[in-house]
Amino acid sequence: MRGKVWGFVLVAAVGGAAAWVFLHNSPPVVVDVARVSRGVVEEIVANTRAGTVKARWRSKLSPQTGGRVVAVPHREGEWVKAGELLLKLDDRVQQAQLQLAEKELKAARFRAQEACEAAELAQREWARGQALASEGVVSAQNLDLLASRRDQLRASCVAAQALVEQAEAQVHVAQAQLALTELLAPFSGVIAELSTEVGEWITPAPPGVPIPPVIDLLDPASLYVVAPIDELDVARVAVGQEVRVSVDPRPGVTFWGKVTKLAPYILDLAEQNRTADVEVEFNAGQDLSGVLPGASADVEIVVSRKENALRIPTSAVGEGKKVLVLEGGRLVERPVTTGLANWQYTEVLSGLAEGEEVVVSRDRPEIKPGVRAVGRP
Template identity: 30%
Template sequence: MTARLHAWLLAALLLAAGFGQAQEEAAEPAPLVEVVQPQRMLVRDELVTFGSLRSDESVMLRSEIEGRVARLHFREGEAVKAGTLLVGLDDAIVRAELAQAQANLLLAERSYVRAQNLFQRGASNAQALDEALGQQQAMRASLALAQARLDKTQIRAPFDGVLGLRQVSVGDYLDAGQDIVNLEVLDPLKVEFRVPQKAVSQIHLGQSIEITLDTYAGERFRGEIFALNPRLDEVGRSQAIRAHIANRDQRLKPGQFVKVSVILAERPQALVIPEEAVMPLGDRLWVNLVVDGKVAPREIRTGRRQQGRVEVVEGLDGGESLISAGWQKVTAGMAVRSKPAGATP
């Protein structure tokens, strides 16, 4: 009877111990982790530098001759067409010179006609005829010179553009070469920037660029490279480059400082995951997947990183569930509970 009692007590103790262990296991549920799905998005390889905006064409209009400003035919800041009359200088003296040249030419032409008639009748020699011809040609040249001087009293726009601020007023006496007003072409604009010597081989004509500037935070303006300086700067060992940026609404202004991104390559359907899902172990990178409710580590190879995301070039196909938060407390094969990243547990 005593032996049976001892056996019964031992069985009861073992059963109690097993029940206690089961209670302890039931009190510690599988750890909760956050999971994410890989996404497909555009990823670019970019070379980032800085540059400035320039007018596509820019000129300071100046007078080629001396004279007093008689008329201004423009308003500051207005758009003008090529050939538009902008400034008229006092042309009284030049017109008088033109009239004198016309009269001299008329006289020279009549003298030449008379010399021809005399030569044909034998009443004059060839020398007199040549002198009359030379005088006629000289008077024609004088007339052309007077006409050119008259034309230069009218200053016109050399191309379509937008005028700046004028530097003269009506009545001012201009010296030859004195500034009058600047004329700018604002659409398109030029982007001038430099790249270091080591990146020169990656740049080519027709390559796309994007610029950003503080004035329009978050916006990117796209352009295209159209000129490369074949000579590198000997001091900075860099190459000067120019690109065109469309500016139809004229929101961009010449002289603005911009951040330039030269697009080296684009992958529209690249696979990306959050950076926090990546586990560095030595020189290798891993992620933890959740497969049938259990942890399954997998090695990956990454590419470009941008804005908290990293491109995966090898190791994933896009259909996996990755542990993005909580992977520090799990091990391979461990059962876990999962919830989408950012969701309420």
């Protein structure tokens, strides 16, 4: 019996010795490492899905009346100033109506002049009759007739002047109708889209129904980004915070902006996560060429920022906030206390010292505490 026990002990000793020899003679595991260093760490909030570049000054324009197009002075892509003519409709009917209204106004003024001159004459006749009546030359009955005629002609003068005002209003209406045949630029900008040509007919719409737009005008200097953020991040975002913006048409380029608006409600559509929209305006002085309305955009809102922070790559932080440190040629697992963090860097408050090397990737089963390892920066 004692021989069997010593046999088991011998086998275990030989196995342990073989394992020790294997562990110490096997080649070290090559691991990707990064040094604990100091630098900037930011806490950021990113959009949950692609945002969109928009133009704050953008209008889809259409004339307020129908008619045949007779002039389109500018084409797509051209810059126009505020007040410039964008489109003109056939205005022959409106011109004729204006001429008719102006002639009616002229006639009304002549009739008013005639009526008022007659009223003045009647006033003078009544005054003379009153003087003669005091001398007994004119009877009281004739004086009453003169007063009645004076009052009638005075009323006719007032009525004729009211007709002049009515005719003036008709002229203003005709001028307004004529102005509707011209579509002017409400602000300076670029014609992004033109969907009509000379000779085409723009059909008038029923009251309350707008005519479909024929010109899309936008000011490329008024660009901003609308992007959704998760409802869990809404409380951390505030107007005025700095934002990094990247857009698909300018890959590799980072733009800076500021949060200008945070939606006061949460979108709760069933097809998506619950989000709130933020608006970000680009800072002045940046080259925004190639940044076009409608382009996809991503935002990173800088919630907080710390300079000269002790930091490690975020990928080095494992479950339970533990890291693998390359120490003396072996991997040692060590717990750490973290602070600010983003997808790139995590601040280390305790547990590591500057200059130490940590493993940034644990994508292989042999990367574990206790094994011999060699770092690959």
